[in-house]
Each structure stands twice: as structure tokens, then as C-alpha cells.
Amino acid sequence: MNLLLSDHSFPKDLPQKEENHYIDLTQLQIKNCLGCFGCWVKTPGKCVLRDDAVKVYPLIARSKNLIYVSRLYCGCYDEPMKRMMERAIPMQQAFIRLHHGETHHVQRNVVEKKAVIIAYGEIPKQEREIFKKLVERNSHNMLFSDWSISFVSEEHLEQTIRAEVDAWENC
Amino acid sequence: MGKLLIVNGSPRAEKSNSKKYAEIFQSFWPEKADTYSAVSQKSHALFSHIQQYEHLLFVFPLYTDAVPAVLLSFLKELETVPLAKSVKIHVIINCGFLEPKQNEVALSILRYFCKKNHLVFGMALGIATGEAILATPFAFLVRRKMKKFVKGILAGKSETLTTAMPLSKQLFLKASAQYWKNYGKQFHTSEEEMRSLKIEGE
Structure with missing residues (x-):
């Protein structure tokens, strides 16, 4: 399965295939994570907040190819994407394992994925460096087998998204 | 020394470990500190008097390797209001993992926030094993490091301290x-x- 998750509108004429899913976060109602650990200790694998996020994280878990499109803020994903990532922790267990020599949460049925992160906007060099380190850390916690980051202006965002979606054909 | 505001950036607010770490901080801080919870979304009231604070202390948990979204929201609001000219930013971050280095990216995000807004970054304390350490015999390690953290603020230092259960x-x-x-x-x-x-x- 292939998933595009974006905090920005994207081209409406992307290839319509059963295995492709395109999600525009701006069209969804997603609240902040409560930090209640309910998805670990009360209803394992299921968030207690029943808003649109519950439709998204099962798709993230199942996707083999994943494209995140996000504006950055201070070297971090901006709020909409960050909020969604926080709401995706039902994909993990509370329990800790060793992964690449570090302690990380055990994953539930999460497919190892190739991730492409498209960070858009005017992004200074130092902010890019912070973001690269963040994605590297995410790769351990989000089962990225392979990942890359494209820094693009908002003006070039649409064509970058289109090119990355087209690249799914060769995966 | 100047007035200090503690900003609790945890989504769990009142039930958070961040609140417990803030309380330990206050046990060493020589004056009464004010507190604000980012999830309260009462920033408008806070910002009417935020210029009185010489120190802002952010206390928060690591969320998906970075700063919680609720705190990002607060930071964005904060950069739109004037702060005291000599204000310093300090950070206490905790994660549930064993390695203190897992907190480093989140600290970089806060440092970048300071640079972007021409604010001085002061002391940082990165706590690993932070979900459980306070309920173990190793809680004294947090108190010991917190004391050093407070001394650092009072001495005008800019250092990063870390602590974790020695397991x-x-x-x-x-x-x-x-x-x-x-x-x-x-x-x-x-x-x-x-x-x-x-x-x-x-």
C-alpha cells in the first residue's frame, strides 16, 4: 500500500489506484494527543479519542511507501503533521525493545516502509540540519527501512509530490 | 535573579511527569515561580503580563522524537508578543527511553527557536528513563541534577545536563x-x- 499524507493541498489528478491513498490533513479534524497511554494500557492498538486520526494511523501502519508533506517550524514538522504523528502511537506497544542498539518501542503490525519526506517553505540551513536529525530519529521509531528528504519551495511543491507519487510505480 | 515562569508543555498537564519535574525544580528555586500549562490555551491572559518574567522554563516530555504539538502551538504564539529584553529560556525535557541523547533533537528545536527570536538560551536538563525514575530509588539522581540546574540558572550559565537511571x-x-x-x-x-x-x- 502507498500513502501520501499532506498538510497542504495536492494535485487532484494523482493516479487513482486501489493501493494508493491520498490524505489531506487540512480536511480532517484531529485533536492533540491526550498523553493518556490509553492506546497502550486500556484499549491496546486503539486511540480513545474518536476523531479523524483513527482513520489515518491504520493506513500509516499498512503503507509500504509513505510520503509525508509538511511545512516545518524550527526544524520540526509543523503542527498538523506533528499532531497526526503523535496520534499514531497506537501503532506501538508500551513495551521497549533494542533496535539499532537503542531502546525504542515495540511496533505492532507495522509494515517496514520506504519514506519520503517533502519539507516545504523557506527553510534555512540550520533548520534543515535539525530536521534531518529528527527524521533520522523517526526512522528508528517509525520503521523506515529507507528514507529521504526533499526541501522544496511551496511553489515547487506540486511537481515534487507528483514526481514522488509517480516513483511508486517503480517500487 | 528575576521572576521565573514555568511553562508545562505536556499534553497531560496536571497528571504529567513534567509537573512533577517542575515541582522538584521549585523545591530548589529560591523564590516562588509562576506556572502556565500549554494545554490550557489561556495564553492571551498570560501574554498581558509576560514581560515581567526574566526566565522562561519549558518543561515537557519527548513526543515522537521532538517537542509536543501543543507546545509548538504555544511557541508560535509566544514569538508574536514582546518579552522582557533580558529574558532567558531554559528547558527540562524527559523521555521514557534509556539514552539521554534521544532528547537532543528536541533541545535543538528549542535552541533554534531562541536563535530565530533573538532570545538567550540558558540551561537545559535532559532526563532519560523519565517515565519511571521518580518512582525508583534513583529519584535522588534527578534531585541532584536539578539542584545543579538551578545553580546554573542563578549563575547565568548555559549548559546541558543529563541524567538517567544507571541501568x-x-x-x-x-x-x-x-x-x-x-x-x-x-x-x-x-x-x-x-x-x-x-x-x-x-
Whole structure:
């Protein structure tokens, strides 16, 4: 399965295939994570907040190819994407394992994925460096087998998204 | 010394470990500190008097390797209001993992926030094993480092301190598993249920 998750509108004429899913976060109602650990200790694998996020994280878990499109803020994903990532922790267990020599949460049925992160906007060099380190850390916690980051202006965002979606054909 | 505001950036607010760390901080801070919870979304009232603070202390948990979204929201609002000219930013961050280095990216984000807004970054304390350490005999390590953290602020230093339970990886895995099993028991959830591989929708 292939998933595009974006905090920005994207081209409406992307290839319509059963295995492709395109999600525009701006069209969804997603609240902040409560930090209640309910998805670990009360209803394992299921968030207690029943808003649109519950439709998204099962798709993230199942996707083999994943494209995140996000504006950055201070070297971090901006709020909409960050909020969604926080709401995706039902994909993990509370329990800790060793992964690449570090302690990380055990994953539930999460497919190892190739991730492409498209960070858009005017992004200074130092902010890019912070973001690269963040994605590297995410790769351990989000089962990225392979990942890359494209820094693009908002003006070039649409064509970058289109090119990355087209690249799914060769995966 | 100047007035200090503690900003709790945890989504759990009143029930958070961040609140407990803030309380330990206050036990060493020589004056009464004010507190604000980012989830309260009462920033308008706070910003009417925020210029009185010489120190802003952000206390928060690591969320998906970075700063919680609720705190990002507050930071964005904060950069739109004038602060005291000599204000300094300090940070206490905690994560549930064994390695203090897992907090480093989040600290870089706060440092960048300071640089972007021409603010002075002061002291940082990165706590690993932060979900459980206060309930263990190793809680004294946090208090000891917090005392040093407070001294650093008072001396005008800019340093990063770290602390964690001094456990081997294998022992940490065992201890954390027990911690979470006990947590689940409070909700009558068995270890087997907690270890389910299923994600809703399957």
C-alpha cells in the first residue's frame, strides 16, 4: 500500500489506484494527543479519542511507501503533521525493545516502509540540519527501512509530490 | 535573579511527569515561580503580563522524537508578543527511553527557536528513563541534577545536563516491561492484551 499524507493541498489528478491513498490533513479534524497511554494500557492498538486520526494511523501502519508533506517550524514538522504523528502511537506497544542498539518501542503490525519526506517553505540551513536529525530519529521509531528528504519551495511543491507519487510505480 | 515562569508543555498537564519535574525544580528555586500549562490555551491572559518574567522554563516530555504539538502551538504564539529584553529560556525535557541523547533533537528545536527570536538560551536538563525514575530509588539522581540546574540558572550559565537511571540495557528492558505491566493492571489489561499486534481496523 502507498500513502501520501499532506498538510497542504495536492494535485487532484494523482493516479487513482486501489493501493494508493491520498490524505489531506487540512480536511480532517484531529485533536492533540491526550498523553493518556490509553492506546497502550486500556484499549491496546486503539486511540480513545474518536476523531479523524483513527482513520489515518491504520493506513500509516499498512503503507509500504509513505510520503509525508509538511511545512516545518524550527526544524520540526509543523503542527498538523506533528499532531497526526503523535496520534499514531497506537501503532506501538508500551513495551521497549533494542533496535539499532537503542531502546525504542515495540511496533505492532507495522509494515517496514520506504519514506519520503517533502519539507516545504523557506527553510534555512540550520533548520534543515535539525530536521534531518529528527527524521533520522523517526526512522528508528517509525520503521523506515529507507528514507529521504526533499526541501522544496511551496511553489515547487506540486511537481515534487507528483514526481514522488509517480516513483511508486517503480517500487 | 528575576521572576521565573514555568511553562508545562505536556499534553497531560496536571497528571504529567513534567509537573512533577517542575515541582522538584521549585523545591530548589529560591523564590516562588509562576506556572502556565500549554494545554490550557489561556495564553492571551498570560501574554498581558509576560514581560515581567526574566526566565522562561519549558518543561515537557519527548513526543515522537521532538517537542509536543501543543507546545509548538504555544511557541508560535509566544514569538508574536514582546518579552522582557533580558529574558532567558531554559528547558527540562524527559523521555521514557534509556539514552539521554534521544532528547537532543528536541533541545535543538528549542535552541533554534531562541536563535530565530533573538532570545538567550540558558540551561537545559535532559532526563532519560523519565517515565519511571521518580518512582525508583534513583529519584535522588534527578534531585541532584536539578539542584545543579538551578545553580546554573542563578549563575547565568548555559549548559546541558543529563541524567538517567544507571541501568544496563537488558535490565532497563526488564524493569520497563514490569513498569508497563503494572500500569496495565490498573485498567485490568493483561500483558497479552498489551502486547497485541493488532491495530484498529484490522
